[in-house]
Amino acid sequence: MSGEPVTGAPGTAGEPMGDGGPAEGRGRxxxxxxFLVFSAAGVGLLFGAGYLSRSTWRRYIAAAVxxxxxxxxxxxxxxxxxxxxxxxxxxxxxxxVEMGQGTFTGLAQIxxxxxxxxxxxxxxxxAATASGNVDPFATGGSTxxxxxxxxxxxxxxxxxxxxxxxxARQLGVDPGEVAMADAVLTAxxxxxxxxxxxxxAGEWEVPDAPEPKxxxxxxxxxxxxxxxxxxxxxxxxxxxxxxxxxxGMLHAAIARPDRIGARLVSVNxxxxxxxxxxxxxxxxxxxxxxxxESFTQAERARDALRVEWAADRSWQTEEIRAxxxxxxxxxxxxxxxxxxxxxxxxxxxxxxxxxxxxxxxxQIEPAVxxxxxxxxxxTVILSTQVxxxxxxEVARVLGMKKEQVDIRPTFLGGGFGRRLHTPxxxxxxxxxxxxxRPVKVTHSRKAEFQRxxxxxxxxxxxxxxxxDAGGIEAIEHHVxxxxxxxxxxxxxxxxxxxxxxxxxxxxxxxxxxxAIPHHEAVSWRVKLPFATSWWRSLGLLANTFAIESFIDxxxxxxxxxxxxxxxxxxxxxxxxxxxxxxxxxAASRAEWTNEVRDGIAMGFAASTDANTPCAQVAEVSVEGDxxxxxxxxxxxxxxxxxxxxxxxAQCEGSVVMGLSAALFEEMTVRDGVLGPTIYGPYRxxxxxxxxxxxxxxxxxxxxxxxxxxxxxLGPIGAAIGNxxxxxxxxxxxxxPLQAALxxxxx
Numbered sequence: 001m002s003g004e005p006v007t008g009a010p011g012t013a014g015e016p017m018g019d020g021g022p023a024e025g026r027g028r029x030x031x032x033x034x035f036l037v038f039s040a041a042g043v044g045l046l047f048g049a050g051y052l053s054r055s056t057w058r059r060y061i062a063a064a065v066x067x068x069x070x071x072x073x074x075x076x077x078x079x080x081x082x083x084x085x086x087x088x089x090x091x092x093x094x095x096x097v098e099m100g101q102g103t104f105t106g107l108a109q110i111x112x113x114x115x116x117x118x119x120x121x122x123x124x125x126x127a128a129t130a131s132g133n134v135d136p137f138a139t140g141g142s143t144x145x146x147x148x149x150x151x152x153x154x155x156x157x158x159x160x161x162x163x164x165x166x167x168a169r170q171l172g173v174d175p176g177e178v179a180m181a182d183a184v185l186t187a188x189x190x191x192x193x194x195x196x197x198x199x200x201a202g203e204w205e206v207p208d209a210p211e212p213k214x215x216x217x218x219x220x221x222x223x224x225x226x227x228x229x230x231x232x233x234x235x236x237x238x239x240x241x242x243x244x245x246x247x248g249m250l251h252a253a254i255a256r257p258d259r260i261g262a263r264l265v266s267v268n269x270x271x272x273x274x275x276x277x278x279x280x281x282x283x284x285x286x287x288x289x290x291x292x293e294s295f296t297q298a299e300r301a302r303d304a305l306r307v308e309w310a311a312d313r314s315w316q317t318e319e320i321r322a323x324x325x326x327x328x329x330x331x332x333x334x335x336x337x338x339x340x341x342x343x344x345x346x347x348x349x350x351x352x353x354x355x356x357x358x359x360x361x362x363q364i365e366p367a368v369x370x371x372x373x374x375x376x377x378x379t380v381i382l383s384t385q386v387x388x389x390x391x392x393e394v395a396r397v398l399g400m401k402k403e404q405v406d407i408r409p410t411f412l413g414g415g416f417g418r419r420l421h422t423p424x425x426x427x428x429x430x431x432x433x434x435x436x437r438p439v440k441v442t443h444s445r446k447a448e449f450q451r452x453x454x455x456x457x458x459x460x461x462x463x464x465x466x467x468d469a470g471g472i473e474a475i476e477h478h479v480x481x482x483x484x485x486x487x488x489x490x491x492x493x494x495x496x497x498x499x500x501x502x503x504x505x506x507x508x509x510x511x512x513x514x515a516i517p518h519h520e521a522v523s524w525r526v527k528l529p530f531a532t533s534w535w536r537s538l539g540l541l542a543n544t545f546a547i548e549s550f551i552d553x554x555x556x557x558x559x560x561x562x563x564x565x566x567x568x569x570x571x572x573x574x575x576x577x578x579x580x581x582x583x584x585x586a587a588s589r590a591e592w593t594n595e596v597r598d599g600i601a602m603g604f605a606a607s608t609d610a611n612t613p614c615a616q617v618a619e620v621s622v623e624g625d626x627x628x629x630x631x632x633x634x635x636x637x638x639x640x641x642x643x644x645x646x647x648x649a650q651c652e653g654s655v656v657m658g659l660s661a662a663l664f665e666e667m668t669v670r671d672g673v674l675g676p677t678i679y680g681p682y683r684x685x686x687x688x689x690x691x692x693x694x695x696x697x698x699x700x701x702x703x704x705x706x707x708x709x710x711x712x713l714g715p716i717g718a719a720i721g722n723x724x725x726x727x728x729x730x731x732x733x734x735x736p737l738q739a740a741l742x743x744x745x746x
Contacts, residue, residue: 055332055333055336058332058333058334058499058500058501059333059334059335059336061499062332062334062335062501062503062506062510063335065503066503066507066510067575067611069143069146069147069611070137070141070143070147071143071147071150071151072095072096072135072137072143072147072148072151072152073135073136073137074095074133074134074135074136074137075095075132075133075134076151076154076155077132077133077155078155078156078158078159078162079204080093080127080131080132080133081093081094081095081127081133081152081155082111082155082156082159084163084194084195084198085195086195086196086198086199087195088121088183088184088193088194088195089121089122089123090111090115090117090121090122090123090183090194091122091123091124091125092107092108092111092122092123092124092125093125093126093127093131093133094107094124094125094126094127095127095133095134095135095387096135096139096144096147096148097126097139097383097384097385097387097409097411097412097415098124098126098229098411098412099139099385099411099412099414099415099416100411100412100413100414100415101144101646101649101650101653101708101709102227102643102646102649102650103139103144103145104124104227104228104229105124105225105226105227105228105229105643105646106144106145106642106643106646107124107144107145107148107152108122108124108220108225108228109220109221109223109225109642109643110145110148110149110152110153110156110220110221110642111152111156112219112220113156113213113217113218113219113220113221114152114153114156114157114160114212114213115156115157115159115160116160116180116181116182117182117183118182118183119220119225119228121182121183122228123228124228124229126408126409126410126411127387127409128406128407128408128409129387129388129391129405129406129407129408130406134387134388134391135387135388136388137388138385138386138387138388138389138420138490139385139386139415140385140415140417140420140534141610141707141710142610142612142707142708142709142710142711143610143707145642145705145708146639146704146705146706146707149640149642149704149705150212150704153212153213154209154210154212157209157210157211157212157213158206158207158209158210160180160210161175161207161210162204162205162206162207163185163194163197163198164178164180164185165205165207166197166201166204166205167185167192167197168185168187170192170197170200170201171185171187171188171190171192173187173188183195185197215640221640221642222640222641222642222644223643223644224643224644224645224646225643225645229411239410239411240365240383240410240411240412240413241365241368241369241370241381241382241383241410241411241412241413242365242366242368242383242413242442243410244368244370244381244382244410244440245370245440246370246372246381246438247438248437248438249370249372249437249438249439249440250279250291250292250293250298250435250437250438250439250440251291251292251293251294251295251297251298251439251440251441251442252282252289252290252291252292252298252427252428252431252439252440252441253289253290253292253295253298253299253301253302253441253444254287254288254289254302254427254441254447255267255288255289255290255302255305255307256447256450256451257309257311258309258450258672258673259309259311259314259671259672259673260311260313260315260529260530260669260672260673260674261311261312261313261315261529261530261672262309262310262311262672263286263309263310263311264286264288264307264308264309265308265309265310266307266308267283267288267305267306267307267308268305268306268307269281269283269290269305269306271304271305271306272290272301272302272304272305275292275297275300275301275304276297277292277293277294277297277298277301278290278291278292278297278298278301279291279292279293279435279437280434280435281301281305282431282434282435284430284434287427287430287431288305288307289302289427289431289441290302290305291431291435291439295440295442299444311672313529313672314671314672315529315530315669315672316669316670316671317668317669317670319669320358320457320528320529320669321355321457321459323526323528324456324457324458324459324480324481324482324526324528325459325480326353326459326460326461326478326479326480326524327480327524328480328524328526329480329524329525329526329527330500330524330525331478331522331523331524331525332500332501332522332523332524332525333520333521333522334501334506334509334510334521334522334523335510335511335519335520335521336519336520336521337514337516337517337518337519337520338474338517338518338519339518340474340475340476340518340519340520341476341520342518343465343473343474343518344463344464344465344474344476344518348465348466349463349464349465350463350464350465350466350553350554350557351461351462351463351464352461352462352549352550352553352731352733353459353460353461353462353733354458354459354460354462354545354546354549354550354733354734355457355458355459355460355733355734355735356457356458356541356542356545356734356735357457357665357666357667357668357734357735357736358454358455358456358457358532358666358667358668358669358674359454359455359535359661359665359666359667360449360452360454360455360665360667360682361414361416361417361418361452361453361454361455361535361536362449362665362679362682362684363412363413363414363415363416363418364413364414365383365412365413365414366442366443366444366445366447366448367383367418367419367422367424367442367443367448367451368382368383368424368440368441368442368443369381369382369422369424369425369427369428369440369441370382370428370438370439370440370441371394371425371428371429371431371432371438371439371440371441372432372437372438373398373429373432373433376400376404377400377404377405377406378394378395378398378400378404378405378406378429378432378433379405379406379408380394380405380406380407380408380425380428380429381408381410382407382408382409382410382422382424382425382428383409383410383411383412383413383415383419384407384409384412384419384422384425385412385415385417385419385420386419386420386421386422386489386490387407387409388407389422389489389490390407390422390425391405391406391407393422393423393425393426393489394407394425394426394429397426397429397430398429398430398433407425416535416536416657417453417533417534417535417536417538418452418453418534418535420453420488420490420533420534421453421488421489421531421533424441424443427441428440428441445677445678445679446677446678449667449674449675449676449677449678449682450673450674450675450677452531453531453532453533453534454530454531454532454533454535454667454674455532455535455542455661456481456482456483456484456505456528456532457481457482458479458480458481458505458539458542458543458546459479459480459481460477460478460479460480460542460543460546460547461477461478462475462476462477462478462546462547462550463475463476464476464550464554466554466557466558469558470555470557470558470559470560470565471558471560471565471568471569472513472516472554472558472565472569473516473517473518474516474517474518474519475511475513475516475518475519475520475550475554476519476520476521476522477509477510477511477520477521477522477543477546477547477550478521478522478524479505479506479509479521479522479523479524479539479542479543479546480524480526481502481505481506481523481524481525481526481539481542482505482526482527482528482532483502483504483505483525483526483527483528483532483533484502484503484504484505484507484532484533484534484535484538484539485502485503485504485505486502486525486527487531487533488504488533488534490534500525501523501525502523502525504533504534504538504539505523505525505538505539506521506523506539506543507537507538507539507540507543507609508537508538508539508540508541508542508543508544508547508607508609508714509521509523509539509543509547511547512547512579512606512607512608513551513566513569513570513571514569514570514571514576515568515569515570515571515572515576516569530669530674536654536657536709536710536713537609537654537658537710537711537713537714538710540607540609540710540711540713540714541658541661541662541713541714541716541717542717542735544605544607544714544715544717544718545662545717545718545721545735546718547718548605548606548607548715548718548719548722549605549718549721549722549731549732549733551565551566552603552604552605552718552721552722552725553731556725561594562594562604562722563583563587563592563604566583566604566606567580567583567584570583575608575611575613577701578608578613578637578699578701578702579606579608579613581613581637581699581701582606582613582614582615582635582636582637582699583606583615583635585615585635585697585699586604586606586615586616586617586633586634586635586697587604587615587617589617589633589635589695589697590602590617590619590631590633590695592604592617594726596726596727599621599727600619600620600621600630601619601620601621601723601724601726601727602617602618602619602620602723602726603617603618603620603718603719603720603721603722603723603724603725603726604616604617604719604722605618605714605715605716605717605718605719605722606714606715607711607714607715608711609707609710609711609713609714610706610707610710610711611702611706611707612636612637612638612639612706612707612708612711613636613637613711614634614635614636614637614651614711614712614714614715615634615635615715616632616633616634616635616655616712616715616716616719617632617633617719618631618632618691618716618719618720618722618723619631619632619633619691619723620720620723620724620727621727622724622727622728622741625741625742625745626738627663627720627724627737627738627741629659629663629689629690629691629720630691630692630693631691631692631693631694631695632655632659632691632693632694632695632716632719633695633697634651634655634694634695634696634697634712635696635697635698635699636651636696636697636698636699636708636711636712637698637699637700637701637702637706638698638700638702638705638706638707638708638711639700639701639702639703639704639705639706640700640702640703640704640705641698641700641705642705644698646708647696647698647708648696648698650708650709650712651694651696651708651712652694652696654709654710654711654712654713654716655691655694655712655713655716656685656690656691656694657713658712658713658714658716658717659685659689659690659691659716659717659720660684660685660689661717661735661736662716662717662720662721662735662736662737663685663689663720663735663736663737663738664683664684664685664689664736664738664739665682665683665684665736666682666683666735666736666739667682717735717737720737721737724737724741728741728745730744730745732744
């Protein structure tokens with residue numbers, strides 16, 4: 001409501017204007033988009049549990065999820081986000097965490113433009129839950145910039161007008177007479193700085209949210225600006241979870257089993273208790289830990305524990321692969337058009353199988369949490385993508401109300417979905433409560449590899465029939481995968497059970513060439529004996545590898561250029577037009593050719609993820625049995641590019657990460673033990689493996705920012721494999737590609 005008085009001021013960190021609750025429902029006038037959220041209740045109300053058993057309704061849900069935008073749905077109270085300091089600087093308390101992609105910089109650009117201040121005045125920090133600025137969802141899904149695009153502009157514009165109104169009151173003039181320029185208000189020959197206005201303010205008048213500025217009025221949005229966190233990282237500021245310290249803190253090392261499914265049988269801690277620095281050996285059910293004065297002392301004493309574990313089965317990689325096969329587990333039809341089953345029922349069908357292995361997150365910073373638990377409160381400092389979920393889990397394990405728990409997120413030394421699971425926070429909280437002092441728990445590299453929530457292995461069966469002219473008449477994609485969504489605390493079990501299929505596992509698994517008359521995608525869900533979950537881009541890399549490699553096979557079988565084959569089967573709608581644009585731009589920019597020139601071949605692939613289309617051309621040679629990627633051309637259409645440099649950097653990072661996973665990365669299981677457990681044996685791309693050039697072109701064919709971080713991961717594996725097929729005549733149908741080529745050439 002225009003003119004609503006609100007007590008408090010945006011000059012004190014964490015102090016809300018008014019009651020501190022979300023603006024929604026309080027009549028304060030900030031508008032926002034309304035989105036359909038697929039929750040257990042929402043799905044039940046829409047369809048009813050009976051209808052959900054029908055493939056038609058499951059496909060309807062899958063289509064909705066596949067194109068859904070995930071907006072920010074937390075507080076939109078300017079006083080929870082912005083803090084104006086006496087020196088006229090502005091602190092932006094972000095409910096989204098910074099994982100290295102440059103999100104804080106993009107948020108600063110948006111805020112600076114709507115506040116009409118120099119971007120140098122804005123400092124972005126992580127919002128602690130005690131501030132009241134809590135994101136109920138998470139940081140993930142490539143949604144930080146896109147999800148906050150509307151809300152942040154409205155909040156910043158509202159704060160700007162609040163300060164204009166209050167400044168005009170202090171100057172004794174009408175707000176319309178006030179001129180604003182870089183945190184200074186001027187009227188009638190007098191001036192007031194923002195810091196002065198905020199310091200002298202009493203009650204704040206909150207106007208209806210002004211219309212956001214037009215893109216042409218922005219000074220920073222759509223332009224490259226330096227990273228706002230660059231100085232801290234260059235000079236090694238203590239900004240990561242590993243850096244966290246509290247006075248009097250202790251360190252803990254937790255005893256964990258090596259084998260899958262192992263359970264605790266007995267513990268003998270006699271040797272550990274007398275070791276240097278040991279404060280206490282904690283035995284609380286399955287939690288067995290040594291708490292000591294230093295991390296090294298804790299680890300050494302933990303290794304001195306005599307712990308007996310028992311497992312009912314010694315799993316092997318071959319057994320896991322046998323579980324993850326199309327035809328095993330539960331099938332869910334997620335996409336269907338026409339009658340592919342009938343068309344593919346006769347002869348002349350082309351068929352291929354593809355596979356991908358277990359993958360680790362392998363981020364640089366291992367899981368770490370520092371907890372300080374008192375009688376009536378708890379503080380936890382850690383790297384996490386799920387601030388609110390972590391708060392709820394810590395509160396539950398301590399028997400506290402969530403309002404008694406303050407989660408203080410830090411910068412992440414790599415997230416990639418790994419930090420969507422934070423049981424280490426609960427471990428640290430329990431240990432701190434037991435010993436009565438702050439306790440820091442840090443995973444060793446071995447523990448990080450073995451306690452990971454892995455990218456699940458996959459198996460794909462693809463079938464197609466071509467027309468006489470080499471077009472595609474029908475295509476079918478079956479993907480078998482371990483869980484991604486199911487079992488995650490992010491998705492309530494009732495909702496997961498109602499939906500049935502796992503959208504994380506089949507992400508990227510639908511047929512994007514929807515002009516093919518008959519097409520279907522089927523997801524087979526398999527429950528594995530170890531934890532699998534969110535991995536950057538979820539199923540996109542593996543599914544795109546399978547589908548786009550198969551499209552390449554079809555182009556060869558039909559004698560049609562692979563780029564032309566794709567273009568011939570794109571639907572004539574907005575999504576199709578954007579996909580067509582990136583494919584055509586990538587082919588043109590890379591000077592696409594189907595020929596091998598000077599020992600180098602090109603491979604083409606494209607994908608659409610989170611409504612962001614991306615196409616890539618990989619230029620590859622094979623030297624002996626070694627794959628060398630020389631150049632990657634990447635064209636992406638993320639809609640509005642808030643910071644083009646940031647978009648290019650994320651594309652480059654995704655290409656290298658996807659290349660590493662596609663060429664080298666693989667976890668195995670031997671006698672129930674997951675490994676490798678250290679870098680080196682777990683081979684990843686190094687500098688010599690990276691392309692000498694990654695050429696990124698950005699298209700902007702949408703009216704708002706879209707996803708950037710994950711979509712560029714999709715095409716790279718298929719693009720490399722398609723190039724290798726042109727060079728060698730060998731079709732690589734399993735990742736990691738380097739090992740597959742060596743087996744084929746042996």
